[in-house]
Amino acid sequence: MTKPFQFQANNVSVEKRETVFQGFFRMDKLWLSHPRFDGRTMPTFTRELFVRGDATCVLPYDPQRDQVVLIEQFRLGAIGRNQSPWLLELVAGMNEEGENPEDVAHREADEEAGLSFKHLDPICSYLVSPGGTTEMIYLYYGEINSANAGGLFGLEYENEDIRAHVLAAEDAIAMIKDGRINNAAAIIALQWLELNRPRLREGMNR
Template identity: 75%
Template sequence: MTEPFQFNSSDVTIEKRETVFQGFFRMDKLWLTHARFDGRDMPVFTRELFIRGDATCVLPYDPVRDEVVLLEQFRLGALGRNQSPWLLELVAGMNEDGETPEDVAQREGQEEAGLTFGELTKICDYMVSPGGSTEMIHLFCGLISTEAAGGLYGVEHEHEDIRAHVVSAENAIAMIHDGRINNAAAIIALQWLELNRSRLRKEAS
């Protein structure tokens, strides 16, 4: 059996590329070909690619009080589903030029929840939808105290309207199991917390 990852970017040829939409986000159309597993080249085909920069997401967790902070806000992409378009999510923001993911985590922690993370633990990096989008998420768990957490936040000129909720870790984990939390970053982070919660609490004590 052939091992995976036999190909790399050099096995892809972009014949033509053009920007077909430029607004808050960008959409490019590509004409491309690439190597095939059977040794032939794929005939030239077209794809639209959603150009979206990397983002950073953080699960704020207090290991002493065993609580997390989750943000409730409106999400346009959830309209038309059999659910509320106000979702419970993580602290999150787009990475700007010259910023590290850790920089973004601290900036967004302040803007979206009034939080400063004492320690940031890397959970993973993952691609959101690589079939059609360039976006990569840098995912962290950030240690905080929830004693004074919660309230209304958001940057007015960015049309943010955010309510920060303090939720027990047990209840937050239950919400991914019953589907009340159904966005990828929050699911991955809370499942990571479910696996690492005892260790984090032991280290904090």
């Protein structure tokens, strides 16, 4: 059997690329071809690509109090679903040019929740929806003191309206199981927390 990753980026032939929309985000149209697994070459085909920058998401967690901080804000993409378009999410922001993901994590923690991290640990990085967008998420765990956490935050000139909630870790994890939290970054991070809580809490008791 042939092993995975037989092909690499240089096996893709991009014959033409043009920007078909430029606003807050960008949409490109590509004409491309690539080899097939059966040895033939794929005929030229077109795809639209949502060109979106990378982003960083952080799960703020206080292992001493066993609490997480999640932020609630309006999300346009959730309109039309059988749910509220105000979602519970992680602290997050887009990576600006010249910033590394940890810079973004610290900046957004202050802007969106008034938090500072004692330290950051990477959880993983993942492509959001590689069939149609370029975005990569850099996902972190950030240790906090949640004693004075919570409240209203966000930058008005960016039309942000954010409420930071302090929740028991068990309650947040239960919200995944009953579907109240249904965005990928929060699900991945809270499931990671469920697996790692004993280790993180044991470290506080040493």
